[in-house]
Amino acid sequence: MVLTTLLPAGLGAETLGVDYPLVLLGLFLSLLPLVASPLARQGVPALALAPPDRLSRLVAGSIRLAGMLAIAALVLALAGLHRRAQLVEREGQGAHVVLLLDRSSSMDNTFADRAPSGDVESKSLAAKRLLSEFVTRRPNDRIGVVAFSTSPMPVLPLTDHHGAVLAAIAAIDRPGLSFTDVGRGLALALASFGSDSDEASRAVVLVSDGAALIDRKVQEALRDEVARNPVHLYWLFLRSRGARGIFEAPPPGENTPQANPERHLHLFLQSLGVPYRAFEAGSPEAVGQAIAEIDRQETRPLRYIERVPRRDYAPALLGVAAMALALLLAAKAAERPLARRPQPLDSNEEPMRPRRLAA
Template structure:
């Protein structure tokens, strides 16, 4: 579709006529050769050829001006509508790699797996669906580390998560430090897009910053924290020591603190006891913090202004060549 990007430029079309009409004429006199028979020369009518040339020159001048104004209006060809995504969110994932994540109290495709394995499966699908969001990854145990800064490269984040292993950051649980590190990474981002998802299966047992202190700081920075407590209520297999554990494997999970973290920051707490719970959490997170959606379609614009500009240049060169030839004669 043909269009003009700056159609108001056409308001300049009558400008030469207005200047000619309203500006005062040049009344300066200069020395000239006096010819005694000048009045008789003025009475000689112009030939038809000269009149035609003058008319053509006037039309050429008008055409040059029209082409210049058309170029200033930025003609363009609009292509097919393209769906452009709106801006996404800055989403920081904080994943617990403490020793208790070794508990094999989860099932994936009918097989007993440890907590970290099922989380990798769940988070891999979650990251893949965050089209347009910038996703970062923090791994924490006894300390917290940034494994992936905020990035649009979701494949890289998924790979770094998949390569993580239990004990990589120590075998204790520094929840407060993980939140503090997320605050540091999210504080410079737009306030409406700061989101943190904290996933753990225990209570905070390490770190210099307490979880509630960190949550208050996050609330001041308008960072919403969604917490996920992982762990079944009864063991599905073997404990890390290899012994059958019929007791509650989630006895160390501090749900009260995780709920308070979410409450202080305007987030929400989720409990993941099995794969079905994780799928439900997945759907709930999509509703609470939606991934990128398509906005109003736009069209790719191909600029066409070089064409009238080039034609104006050629016409000006033709006028100059014709005028120069007359002066030479």
């Protein structure tokens, strides 16, 4: 009966699991103590010699119970009873972040716009190192990754499995493609929040070393999307030597989107009407500072999912089995024959309905 209440939905069938369900058939063995006993059966000539008393019944019952418990516990341990890994919702600090990463081939050059050599790292390598640190520092965030170059590519949906996120960030210093289509990349980044209706702070971190014209249709689509699902925007502009800055207005006559796409992307993002910050980083150190600033900004209360790992019940079950066995063994050791007679009694021979006596 212990078994029947313990196994099915009583404890929540979805939280308990077994590794080898077929072994559970062995639970039928736990009915064995109801019909057999390791104790010697002793016959008494007359039932009246051993009148039923409550103590004996109690003791006999508990011995039976101990036997059933020991068998059931061993079977459950062998079947690998465990509590499944669970997801528990907790409150913490963090955000839902989509990393929008530039995979154009110019990212493979250094900040001085040369091929990387010696101890000078490329922009993509610096971004990779610093973004990995960023992700590691923020264990509660849900992070998604979108790559863009000639076309936008969803790399990872919003996830709290940071191993996959780190693997996606590790891929950004592999050779990239030719163009920088920021507009469609942004659209995909916004779309990857999808139906995420959480109250958590949502942020898009754009990491790129350049920009391109955004098609008018795409601009309108972006405005629509941002108005519907407001996000925080961060642009980490990896400025190569010689590239125009995004903050200073260029001399009149050169102030066209064609001549100065970065500056105009900055103006466009400012005009979206959502919290937006741009960081211009001309060196790996500046990138580090900018990422630290984003890290500081994006700490709002967040409900996040924590994984509670699987817990094996085998040790506990074996402990229970050991205690029940110890009880049985004690009962067995305390067993005495009823009659003290010179003739050897055969303890196994038992003819009439016996009353088993313990101790």
